[in-house]
Amino acid sequence: MSRDYGQYCGLARALDVIGDRWNLLIVRQLLLGPARYGDLREALSGIATNLLAGRLRDLEAAGVIERRLSEGGNAITYALTPWGAELREPINGLIRWSTPLMIRGPEDDAFRPEWMLLALEALFTGRVPVGQTAAVNVSVADDCIQLRATPTGIDVGLPDGRDVDAVLSAEAAIVLGLAAGVLTIDAIAPAVAMDGDIAALRAIFEAPRAMAGLAMRPSI
Structure with missing residues (x-):
């Protein structure tokens, strides 16, 4: 990865990989299933195209995601690796923790x-x-x-x-x-x-x- 916290701590090293802006939201989308680049771009409105491409490269280099051929073999999709899929548990924990922040409704959020x-x-x-x-x-x-x-x-x-x-x-x-x-x-x-x-x-x-x-x- 391009930068890290320089700490021998499990949390710090996890954040070295997934702590950058948008990374966990990319993982969230892929927990729903493999997705094409265009699908991710649509679901993550607000992310610049070059930034999404960079985040995908970083997550792939770290072993969190991988590229696959679609079922028809005519497109590239992104999917979580088995190790990346283990992020479901901590993401579920964050979702439960967010309850007081969510009850007020979406307001102006997508x-x-x-x-x-x-x-x-x-x-x-x-x-x-x-x-x-x-x-x-x-x-x-x-x-x-x-x-x-x-x-x-x-x-x-x-x-x-x-x-x-x-x-x-x-x-x-x-x-x-x-x-x-x-x-x-x-x-x-x-x-x-x-x-x-x-x-x-x-x-x-x-x-x-x-x-x-x-x-x-x-x-x-």
Whole structure:
């Protein structure tokens, strides 16, 4: 890398690799799946073309990402290496830590529904529904995410055609507040659209945390 902190410390050396501006957001995009250069440029509005190219070169040289041929073999895509993919856990931790900063809403910031997918994966990690399986669709900005409660946890993904028990349509900040445990179904009922079995929504959004390290976020 072009510069480093010069400290024999795990955090310092990690920041030597991923601490530059935009690096973790590039990793965030690639956690969603391999992407072409143009896809990254579109998702990271505000980054200069030459800066993105430089960041990709640096991350590739460090072993965080790699270039691959697309499935059709007609384009180059960027993907996380197995080592780079291990950044999912610390990124999930940062997403959970950011809850007090997110509840106030997007304000003038850009928002892409795909980012909600990663946020919900992070916020539902370690949450295990008690005594009920359920499935709901969550609609945010005309995009839909599916949440399925299972005996071992809550699966987060895109709708797959299977039936769901309920549908929640709400603004991103409200969905994040519910998932973080700082809002309740009863509190947000007047401000959202809920169709179907409300008990299914409760089973998912009020599922307790089963891991000691994932305490409830502070309310604001």
